[in-house]
Amino acid sequence: MPESTDPRELPGADPHTGNRKVDPVTGYETTGHDWGGITELNTAFPKLVIWALVLTFLYSVITWILLPAWPTGRDYTRGLLGLDQGVEAVKGFRDLAAGRQDWMSHFTGENFAALQSDTGLMAAALPAAERLFADNCAACHGVSGQGGPGFPVLSDGYWMWSGDPEAIAETIRFGINSDHPDTRFAKMPAFDWMERSDRSALAQLVADLPNGPVKRHSPAAALFANNCASCHGENGSGGLETGAPSLTDGSVIYGQDEQTVLNTITHGRHGVMPSWADRLSDAQINLLALYVAQLSELSNEVAQ
Amino acid sequence: MTSTLSISERQIGLLLSVLLILLGLTMAAAARHGVMAAHGFMALALGLGLVFILGSAIYDPEPPKARMTRYYDAPTRFGIMMTLVWAMIGMGFGVWVAALLYWPEATPAVPWTSFGRLRPVHTTGIIFGFGGNALIATSFHVLQRTSRARLADSISPWFVLLGYNLFCLWAVTGYLMGSTQSKEYAEAEWYADLWLVVVWVTYFTLYIRTLARRNEPHIYVANWYYMAFILVVAMLHIVNNLALPVRWTAAESFPVWSGVQDAMVQWWYGHNAVAFLLTAGFLGMLYYFLPVRSGRPIWSYRLSIVSFWGITFFYIWVGSHHLHYTALPYWAQTLGMTFSVMLLVPSWASAGNAIATLNGAWHKVRDDATLRFMFVAAVFYGLSTFEGSFLAIRPVNSLSHYTDWTVGHVHSGTLGWVAMIVFGAIYTLVPQLSGREAMASPRAIEWHFWLAVTGTLIYVVAMWNAGITQGLMWRAYDENGALSYSFVESVEAMAPYYLLRTIGGALFLTGAVICAWNCRATMRAAMGEAADRPLAPQPAE
Numbered sequence: 122m123p124e125s126t127d128p129r130e131l132p133g134a135d136p137h138t139g140n141r142k143v144d145p146v147t148g149y150e151t152t153g154h155d156w157g158g159i160t161e162l163n164t165a166f167p168k169l170v171i172w173a174l175v176l177t178f179l180y181s182v183i184t185w186i187l188l189p190a191w192p193t194g195r196d197y198t199r200g201l202l203g204l205d206q207g208v209e210a211v212k213g214f215r216d217l218a219a220g221r222q223d224w225m226s227h228f229t230g231e232n233f234a235a236l237q238s239d240t241g242l243m244a245a246a247l248p249a250a251e252r253l254f255a256d257n258c259a260a261c262h263g264v265s266g267q268g269g270p271g272f273p274v275l276s277d278g279y280w281m282w283s284g285d286p287e288a289i290a291e292t293i294r295f296g297i298n299s300d301h302p303d304t305r306f307a308k309m310p311a312f313d314w315m316e317r318s319d320r321s322a323l324a325q326l327v328a329d330l331p332n333g334p335v336k337r338h339s340p341a342a343a344l345f346a347n348n349c350a351s352c353h354g355e356n357g358s359g360g361l362e363t364g365a366p367s368l369t370d371g372s373v374i375y376g377q378d379e380q381t382v383l384n385t386i387t388h389g390r391h392g393v394m395p396s397w398a399d400r401l402s403d404a405q406i407n408l409l410a411l412y413v414a415q416l417s418e419l420s421n422e423v424a425q
Numbered sequence: 426m427t428s429t430l431s432i433s434e435r436q437i438g439l440l441l442s443v444l445l446i447l448l449g450l451t452m453a454a455a456a457r458h459g460v461m462a463a464h465g466f467m468a469l470a471l472g473l474g475l476v477f478i479l480g481s482a483i484y485d486p487e488p489p490k491a492r493m494t495r496y497y498d499a500p501t502r503f504g505i506m507m508t509l510v511w512a513m514i515g516m517g518f519g520v521w522v523a524a525l526l527y528w529p530e531a532t533p534a535v536p537w538t539s540f541g542r543l544r545p546v547h548t549t550g551i552i553f554g555f556g557g558n559a560l561i562a563t564s565f566h567v568l569q570r571t572s573r574a575r576l577a578d579s580i581s582p583w584f585v586l587l588g589y590n591l592f593c594l595w596a597v598t599g600y601l602m603g604s605t606q607s608k609e610y611a612e613a614e615w616y617a618d619l620w621l622v623v624v625w626v627t628y629f630t631l632y633i634r635t636l637a638r639r640n641e642p643h644i645y646v647a648n649w650y651y652m653a654f655i656l657v658v659a660m661l662h663i664v665n666n667l668a669l670p671v672r673w674t675a676a677e678s679f680p681v682w683s684g685v686q687d688a689m690v691q692w693w694y695g696h697n698a699v700a701f702l703l704t705a706g707f708l709g710m711l712y713y714f715l716p717v718r719s720g721r722p723i724w725s726y727r728l729s730i731v732s733f734w735g736i737t738f739f740y741i742w743v744g745s746h747h748l749h750y751t752a753l754p755y756w757a758q759t760l761g762m763t764f765s766v767m768l769l770v771p772s773w774a775s776a777g778n779a780i781a782t783l784n785g786a787w788h789k790v791r792d793d794a795t796l797r798f799m800f801v802a803a804v805f806y807g808l809s810t811f812e813g814s815f816l817a818i819r820p821v822n823s824l825s826h827y828t829d830w831t832v833g834h835v836h837s838g839t840l841g842w843v844a845m846i847v848f849g850a851i852y853t854l855v856p857q858l859s860g861r862e863a864m865a866s867p868r869a870i871e872w873h874f875w876l877a878v879t880g881t882l883i884y885v886v887a888m889w890n891a892g893i894t895q896g897l898m899w900r901a902y903d904e905n906g907a908l909s910y911s912f913v914e915s916v917e918a919m920a921p922y923y924l925l926r927t928i929g930g931a932l933f934l935t936g937a938v939i940c941a942w943n944c945r946a947t948m949r950a951a952m953g954e955a956a957d958r959p960l961a962p963q964p965a966e
Contacts, residue, residue: 144722146785152726156571156645157957159716164725170777173770181763189756190763197756206755220906245905255911264913 221249228404228411233286236411243411250412253405257397258413266416271375271392278417279372281307281364290410294398297364301396307364311389312348319344324383330357331371426583427482429492429499434579439479441584446472452616460604460676461616464595471591495958496569498858500582502948504562505851505858507590509941511554512844514597516934518547523930527923537601545600545612551839552610552702554593559847560706561586561628564651566854567713568632570957571648572639581631588624592617604676608691610698611665614676618666625662629655646729650709653737657701665694685752693744700740703838704806707846708736708775711799711806714850715779718796719789724781728774735771739764746817749826758819765817769810776807794870798849801878805841809834824900829922830892833885840881840933848873848940855944860953865946869939876936883929891922 141153141163149162185191188200218225224245227236236242255264261272268274273281282288282305295303312320322341327349334356335342346355352365359367366374375381375390397406427435445468452465522543525531532538565582569575576582596613599605605612613621632655636648668678682690716723723729745753745761780803783790790800812834816825825831852870856863864870898918901909 146721147724151722154643154645154726156641156643157573158720159571159645159713160722161646161726161729162722162724164727166727166731167725170728170731170770170774173773174767177767177770181767184759184763188759189754190759192756197754200759204755206750206758210750217902217906220902224905248903249905249907252908252911255913256908259911259913 225249225404225408228407229402231287231290231407233290233407233411233414236407237286246408247412247415250408253401253409254412257401258409266413268374273374274372275413276416277372279367279370280417281359281366284414284417286407286410286414289413290407292394293401293406293409293413294396294403296396297394298391299393299396301398304396305364305394307392309365309385309390312386313388315348315386320383320386321379323349323386324379327357327368327382327386328377328379330368331377334369426499426503427479427485429488429497430579431487432483435479435483437580438583439476439483441580442472442475442479444472445469446476448472455674456676457674460599460602460614461674463602464599464617464676467594467598468591471587475587493575495575496566496955497576497579497582498566498955500576500586501562501566501854502858503583504558504565504586505855505944506948507586508555508558508562508847508851509937509944511550511558511593512937513934513941515547515550515555516930516937518543518550520927520930520934522547523923523927527920527927536603542600542603545605546597548610549593549596549600549612552698553596554590555847556703556706556839556843557589557593558586559850560651560654560702560710561589563710563713563850563854564632564655564706567645567647567651567709568635571641571645571713572636573641574635574638577631577634577638581627585624585628585631588620588627592621592624595620599676606666606668606678606680608665608680609695611662611691611694615666615668615670615678616676618662618668622659622663625655625659629659645713646723646733647709647713649733650705650712653733654701654706654709657697657705657737657741661694661697661701665690685748688748688751689745689753689757692747693741696744696747697740699838700736700743703843704740705736707802707843710850711775711779711802711846714846714853715782715796715799715803718793718799718849718853719783719786721782721784721786724778724784728778732771732775732778736768736775739768739771743768743817746822749819749822762817762819765814769814772810772814773807776803776810779803779806794867794874795849795852797874798845798852798877801874802842802845802849805837805845805881809838809842812837824896825892828892828895828899829888829919830896833888833892836888837881837885840877840884844933844937845877845881848877851940851944855947858955859947859951860956861947861951864943865950866943869943873936873939873943876932876939880929880932880934880936883932884926885929887922887925887929891919891926894918894922 141150142160143150144160144162147162147164149164151160152163154161185198186200187202188204189197190200191198224242227239227242228246230236254266258266258275262268262275263272266275268276278284280288282292292305295301295305297305297307312323315323323344326335326339326341326345335345345357349357352363353359353368354365357368358370359365366372368377371377374392375385401409430438449465449468449470449472453462453469454465456462456465521531522540525540525543529540532540536542565576592613595617599614599617600612604614606614611618632652636644636652667681669681671677671679680687712723712729742764743761745757746765747761749758749762780800783796783800786796789796791797815821816830816834852864895915895918898910898915899912903909
């Protein structure tokens with residue numbers, strides 16, 4: 122423990138004058154402390170550091186005066202600028218929305234044909250629609266609407282509920298099998314009660330459907346007529362009103378190889394498209410519907 | 426390890442190991458299955474191993490009485506070994522998750538290799554495993570040398586090191602098995618947190634007891650920093666981890682904090698983990714090893730005092746700058762921002778003090794890769810503290826927050842500052858503790874140095890570019906007022922930077938592996954113990 126604070130008795134100090142060793146490189150004297158060879162210089166406090174401290178203190182004091190800063194019990198100092206981050210955030214949001222208003226407001230109405238024919242308006246809106254699609258839809262349907270296993274292709278011109286913008290808007294707004302009360306509903310029931318051999322025969326038949334019409338009078342055809350035709354149609358061509366997909370057009374969601382079809386027949390399908398009514402505005406939904414409708418038109422043009 | 430302990434100390438150690446076995450058994454038996462049971466078995470295995478080691482040496486001859494006149498370096502040696510083991514684990518996982526971001530399919534389809542589980546293994550492995558072990562190991566060394574006193578007893582250093590590493594092991598294996606508190610840098614579950622409190626209190630007690638026995642009139646600066654590190658980390662850890670276990674028999678709990686208070690407590694903890702673990706402790710390391718290696722006096726004692734109190738006082742306030750533009754009240758954000766700016770001066774005073782200390786030793790910086798590690802550490806310390814204060818300014822933060830700029834900033838601190846000063850300290854310590862003049866391969870130190878500097882620069886510059894690109898893309902609007910980019914476009918734009926980051930990290934990891942190999946070779950070729958010893962005889966126990 123410390124024996125003495127007398128500078129003359131400190132290690133490194135001259136025992137008579139109390140002066141300490143001077144460092145030959147810097148010319149400063151040391152503090153006299155010594156820890157197994159580690160010493161410290163008694164350098165004067167640099168002026169630069171004092172100025173820097175003063176400067177940052179000044180910055181802070183000015184900031185405290187201008188902005189909300191110190192709590193005072195139940196309240197806080199409001200600051201001369203009177204800023205409130207909630208108000209600022211709402212204002213920023215409104216300003217941005219106002220900048221879009223001159224073209225965005227046209228999309229609140231649902232006269233899709235008129236909107237589609239207004240090329241100037243669509244040219245202004247489609248870049249925004251593309252980003253809306255990428256931010257909200259692409260995670261499942263792919264950046265260019267190319268779909269994936271379990272997620273329908275949006276760019277191929279084949280539809281379960283029709284490709285009109287009105288129908289697409291409804292799907293986006295309410296979803297399919299979603300928790301919205303107005304949701305579209307589509308369920309492929311499970312046929313797990315059916316004999317496995319029958320299910321296999323049906324799977325084989327369905328897997329062959331895109332190659333041509335069903336041979337009538339076969340046992341599998343009878344099974345199809347009794348169990349599948351009520352939704353998918355006698356020829357398996359589906360129905361836009363029921364959401365039952367066509368089985369003949371080669372367009373698939375889950376796959377039309379025998380194994381996948383057997384899986385679908387055995388366990389059923391109950392895919393979900395969420396409702397976007399609470400997340401996107403009406404104008405945004407309508408704009409997206411027009412964009413999605415145009416996706417398949419674009420791909421048709423490319424095909425032709 | 427056992428040869429440095431007296432027979433009675435071995436008996437106490439044996440008793441503690443049996444208690445650890447009982448603890449492990451209780452945990453495993455109570456939980457029966459799941460993460461807590463697995464952790465119980467780990468404690469059980471560690472206890473059994475220790476019983477085996479101590480039991481087989483229980484009747485070995487007593488160590489020479491003269492041991493009390495020497496410093497106790499065996500725990501430091503073990504701590505350095507664990508530092509290097511954790512360096513390879515933590516950095517290895519870091520390179521893995523970096524690769525996952527560039528190449529997401531690199532994940533095998535099993536739950537424990539998902540990004541969300543691997544990432545905390547990286548952060549905990551580095552901060553606690555690598556950083557924590559380095560701090561404990563060097564603190565034992567620095568404490569004894571600057572106090573000219575032997576550690577106050579021979580058991581608690583082992584309890585601290587082994588207990589601490591058990592905590593780290595529990596933490597990272599828990600994450601892989603899906604157990605987490607979902608608090609950044611505090612993911613470990615409640616029983617691991619409680620265990621760490623016991624370990625930490627023992628550590629603090631040991632530190633204070635040894636310091637009280639010092640034979641120097643003054644307490645050296647390095648010890649102030651180490652003590653600030655130990656004391657404040659205890660406070661942060663306890664407050665942030667206050668939680669109610671769902672059951673006493675499972676690794677599940679709910680924090681007592683909720684909502685914005687939880688966020689504020691979390692970032693008060695999170696930023697001060699940066700301040701007192703990743704800064705204060707390593708400043709202690711810098712303040713000891715830099716003057717020792719350069720043979721120069723600390724440039725300014727007065728500057729040391731002002732920086733120490735400036736850093737400890739200002740840092741505690743700045744956590745709220747992690748929550749700019751959130752539900753946290755504006756006034757708390759303003760305070761966090763202004764204190765962050767004031768913090769810059771004491772931080773730069775420390776960095777400046779370190780660099781000015783090298784006056785008169787620049788030829789050594791040129792020739793000695795070990796000292797160069799410390800110099801680069803001081804420079805990166807200055808750089809990242811400037812960057813930190815800058816990013817804490819609200820409008821700047823509106824660009825940088827949630828981007829990879831933050832990741833770049835953290836890594837300029839952890840790679841450039843923390844890891845560099847650790848390597849500088851290790852290359853100074855390992856030969857000394859092995860009774861040698863130099864490391865087994867001085868050339869390997871040069872290789873390590875250049876790999877580390879290149880890796881850090883590639884990493885940090887890539888992340889600066891990535892972050893600023895992201896920030897600008899997210900806030901860009903076209904002439905019609907619509908967003909110019911979708912989010913996924915900003916992700917696609919990251920690909921080259923994520924690749925560069927992986928390369929930079931891999932270079933850094935390679936350097937660390939070389940270091941571990943070099944240290945192992947040096948320790949294996951040890952010529953004896955450290956030559957220095959306390960001048961005053963130590964009291965018998």
